[in-house]
Amino acid sequence: MLVIDGSRGEGGGQILRTSLALSLVTGRPFRIEKIRAGRKKPGLMRQHLTAVEAAATVGRAELEEAAIGSQCLIFAPEAVKAGKYRFAMGTAGSCTLVLQTILPALMTADGPSEVVLEGGTHNPHAPPFDFLARAFLPLIGRMGPKLSAHLERPGFYPAGGGKFTVAVEPAAFLHRLDLSERGLVLNRAARAVLARLPRHIGERELAVVRARLGWNEACCRVEEVTSPGPGNIICLEIESEHCTEVFTGFGERGVSAEKVAEEAVRQVEEYLAADVPVGPHLADQLLLPMALAGGGSFRTMAPTAHLTTNAEVIRKFLPVDVQIRQLARNDWEVIIEKRM
Numbered sequence: 001m002l003v004i005d006g007s008r009g010e011g012g013g014q015i016l017r018t019s020l021a022l023s024l025v026t027g028r029p030f031r032i033e034k035i036r037a038g039r040k041k042p043g044l045m046r047q048h049l050t051a052v053e054a055a056a057t058v059g060r061a062e063l064e065e066a067a068i069g070s071q072c073l074i075f076a077p078e079a080v081k082a083g084k085y086r087f088a089m090g091t092a093g094s095c096t097l098v099l100q101t102i103l104p105a106l107m108t109a110d111g112p113s114e115v116v117l118e119g120g121t122h123n124p125h126a127p128p129f130d131f132l133a134r135a136f137l138p139l140i141g142r143m144g145p146k147l148s149a150h151l152e153r154p155g156f157y158p159a160g161g162g163k164f165t166v167a168v169e170p171a172a173f174l175h176r177l178d179l180s181e182r183g184l185v186l187n188r189a190a191r192a193v194l195a196r197l198p199r200h201i202g203e204r205e206l207a208v209v210r211a212r213l214g215w216n217e218a219c220c221r222v223e224e225v226t227s228p229g230p231g232n233i234i235c236l237e238i239e240s241e242h243c244t245e246v247f248t249g250f251g252e253r254g255v256s257a258e259k260v261a262e263e264a265v266r267q268v269e270e271y272l273a274a275d276v277p278v279g280p281h282l283a284d285q286l287l288l289p290m291a292l293a294g295g296g297s298f299r300t301m302a303p304t305a306h307l308t309t310n311a312e313v314i315r316k317f318l319p320v321d322v323q324i325r326q327l328a329r330n331d332w333e334v335i336i337e338k339r340m
Contacts, residue, residue, distance in 0.1 A: 001029050001030060001031055001074075001076075002019075002028055002029070002030040002031070002316055002317070003030070003031050003032075003033065004019050004030055004031070004032040004033070004313065004316065005032075005033060005034055006032050006033060006034040006035040006036060006037055006071070007034040007037035007038060008309065008312060009305055009308060009309025009312060010038065010304075010305035010306055010309045011036065011037050011038020011039065011309075012036055012038055012039055013036055013039075013045075013047075013048050013051075013097070014284075014306050014309060014310065015032070015035075015309060015313055016032060016035055016036070016044075016048060016051070016052070016073070017048075017051055017097060017100055017101045018288060018310050018313045018314065019032055019075075019313055019317075020051060020052065020055040020075060020101050021055070021100070021101050021102070021103075021104045021105065021288060022104075022288070022313070022314065022317035022318065023055075023059070023061075023075055023077055023317070024055055024058060024059040024061075024077050024080055024102070024104070024105035025080075025104050025105050025108070025292060026317055026318070027077055027079070028317060029074070029075060029076035029077065030074075030075055031072070031073070031074045031075075032072065032073050032075075033071070033072050034071055034072075035048075035070065035071045035072065035073060036048070036071075037071070042071055043068075043069040043070055043071045044066070044067065044068055044069060044070050044071075044073070045068070045093070046068065046089065046090060046091050046093055047089055047091065047093025047094055047097065047098070047119070047120075049066065049067070049068060050087060050088075050089050050090070050093065050098055050119075051097060051098045051101040051102075052066050052073065052075070053066070053087075054085070054087045054098050054101060054102050055075070055077075055101050055102055055105075056075070056077075057085065057087075058080055058081065058085065058102045058105055058106065059077035059078065059079065059080050059081075059105065060077065060078040060079060060081060061075055061076055061077040061078060062074075062075075062076045062078075063075060063076075080105045080106070080109050080110075081109070081110075082106065082109035082110050082111035082112060082113045082168075082170070083111075083113055083114075084113070084114045084115075084116075085102075085113065085114070085115045085116070086115075086116040086117075086118070087115070087116070087117055087118070088117075088118040088119060089117075089118060089119025089120065089160060090119070091119060091120070091160055092119060092120040092123065092155060092156070092157045092158050092159060092160030092161075093119050093120055093123075093160070094119070094120050094123045094126035094127075095117035095118065095119045095120060095121055095129075095155075095162065095164065096117075096121070096123075096126055096127045096128065096129060096131075096132050097126050097127075098117055098119075099115065099117060099132070099166060100127075100285070102115065103115075103140075103166070103168070104288060104289060104292060106168045106170065107140070107144075107145040107147075107168060107170050107171065107174070107289070108145075108170050108171060108172070108173070108174065108292075109168075109170045110170075111170070112167070112168060112169045112170065113167075113168045113170075114165060114166070114167050114168070115165065115166045115168070116163065116164075116165050117163070117164055117165075117166075118155075118161075118162065118163045119155060119160045119161075119162060120155050120156070120157055120160045120162060121151065121154050121155045121156075121162035121163075121164055122154050122155065122156050122157075122162070122193075122231060122233050122250070123156075123157045123250075124157060124250045124252075127281065127285065128233060128235070128246075128248055129149070129151050129154070129162075129164055130191075130233075130235045130237075130246055130248070131246040131248065131281070131282075132149060133149040133151070134237060134244050134246050135243070135244050135245055135246045135282055136282065136285050136286075137149055137166075138244065139177065139179075139243060139282075139286065140289055142175070142177055143171070143174045143175045143176075143177050143289060143293055144171030144172075144173065144174050144175050145168060145169060145170055145171045145174075146168075146169035147166065147167065147168055147169075148166070148167045149164060149165070149166045149167075150164060150165045150166075151163075151164045152164060152165065153225070153226060153227060153228075154193070154195065154225055154227045154231065155227060155228065155229075155231075156195060156227055156229055156230065156231020156232075156233075157231070157250075158229065159227070159228045159229020159230070159231075160228065160229070161227065161228030161229065162227065162228075173293075174289060174292055174293035174294075175293060176290075176293050176294065176295045176296050177286070177289075177290060177293065177296045177298075178296060178297045178298070179242060179243055179277045179278055179286075179297070179298040179299065180277070180297065180298070180299055181241075181242060181277060181299075182240045182241070182242060182243065182275065182276065182277040183240050183241025183242045183277075184240065184241050185238060185239070185240050186239045186240060186241060187219075187237075187239040188213075188215055188219050188236075188237065188238060188239070189219050189220075189235075189236075189237040189239075190206055190209045190215060190219060190220040190221070190234065190235070190236050190237075191220075191221055191222075191223050191234070191235045191237075192205045192206050192220075192221075192222045192223065192232070192233075192234045192261075193223045193224075193225055193231075193232065193233050193234070193235065194222065194223070194224050194225070194231075194232050195224070195225050195226065195227035195229070195230055195231045195232070196227065196229065196230040196231070197230050197231070197232055197251070199222055199224065200257075201232055201251065201257045202222035202223075202224075202232070202234075202257075203222060204256075204257035204258060204261070205232075205234045205249075205257045205258070205260060205261035206220040206221075206222065206234075206261070207261075208257075208258050208261035208262055208265060209234075209236065209261060209264075209265060212262070212265045212269070213236075213265060213268060213269070231251065232250070232251025232257075232260070233248055233249070233250050233251065234248065234249045234251075234260060234261055234264050235247075235248050235264075236248070236264050236265070236267075236268050238268065238271065238272070240277065242277055243277045243278065243282075245271060245278075245279045245282060247264050247267040247268050247271065247279065248264055248267075249261055249262075249263040249264035249265075267279070270301065270330070271301070273330070274301050274330040274331055275331070276299040276300050276301060276330075276331055276332075277298060277299060277300075278298045278299065278300040278301075279300065279301060280300060280301050280302070280303070280304050280307075281304075282300075283298065283300040283301075283303065283304070283307050283334065284304060284306040284307050284310060286298060287307060287310050287311060287314065287322070287334070287336070288310065288314060290336045291314045291318050291320045291322070291336050292318070294320065294338050295320075295336055295337050295338060296335075296336050297333065297334060297335045297336065298333075298334055299327070299331060299332065299333050299334075300332050300333075300334060301330050301331075301332065302330055302332060303324055303332055303334070307324070307334075308324065311324065319338060319339040320336055320337065320338055320339055321336070321337050321338075321339050322334065322335075322336050323335045323336075323337075
């Protein structure tokens with residue numbers, strides 16, 4: 001049985017989610033210790049336990065020590081089963097992180113699946129639904145599986161209450177994906193999404209986008225949505241020849257609309273200046289499916305602790321090498337190859 005140290009690297013829930021995902025795909029059981037040791041409140045929180053339970057359901061796994069606050073867990077899958085699944089967070093915890101855990105297994109399962117997730121769809125420190133639907137899933141689709149995502153209603157922190165559905169038609173195997181160039185920028189879009197908040201907040205955010213990035217009014221819009229609680233996110237989308245990237249800023253109590261927009265704009269400015277196809281958060285997400293495909297490569301910005309920690313966990317489960325090398329100041333190349 002593999003033993004995973006949950007305190008290594010970034011020391012958060014990503015180590016657990018990556019281990020669960022790879023255990024489902026490979027069938028290898030594991031024990032993880034010191035779960036989220038690098039966090040203020042270590043151990044399993046509600047959203048992490050939901051990811052564990054979702055993985056156990058999909059893989060018919062045996063669990064030991066799976067409880068709120070537990071810093072150890074044993075996970076032993078039997079076999080991945082395609083089908084219709086529904087998982088509710090019960091809190092505003094991130095639905096997209098639960099999907100991240102079970103999607104790799106469902107992409108190569110024995111039949112199509114449909115997953116309904118309820119909880120937080122737009123959370124700080126997690127990929128929002130917009131990133132999932134516009135940036136991540138289209139690239140996974142190029143690797144073979146057919147994927148579609150539908151947002152029924154957004155759920156913002158702290159109220160949650162969001163819901164989305166992802167349909168998965170698996171592939172017999174995953175194709176290698178290489179992203180070395182961004183290509184020409186084809187389209188830009190800015191959306192200020194508001195739930196139960198004054199419209200002027202979104203208008204002020206978009207004013208910052210137009211002033212800082214020079215985007216015209218035609219590509220900027222305020223979108224007012226229905227959600228159980230108040231919330232705000234600004235999404236900036238860059239569609240290029242070879243990929244689409246999404247950058248976000250989350251509204252917070254006590255933080256001005258201008259500061260929220262400036263954070264998202266800063267991310268876009270850094271991405272465009274780096275002249276790479278893959279932003280830092282998308283890089284984190286692509287590493288695992290590329291490893292499952294047996295190879296792939298991309299150019300990205302300075303690697304995050306999530307990426308380097310992911311690489312370390314992946315090497316434990318799969319016979320692949322992950323090379324990360326710097327090409328220029330903010331230009332890095334990540335290469336995944338089968339280990340000889």
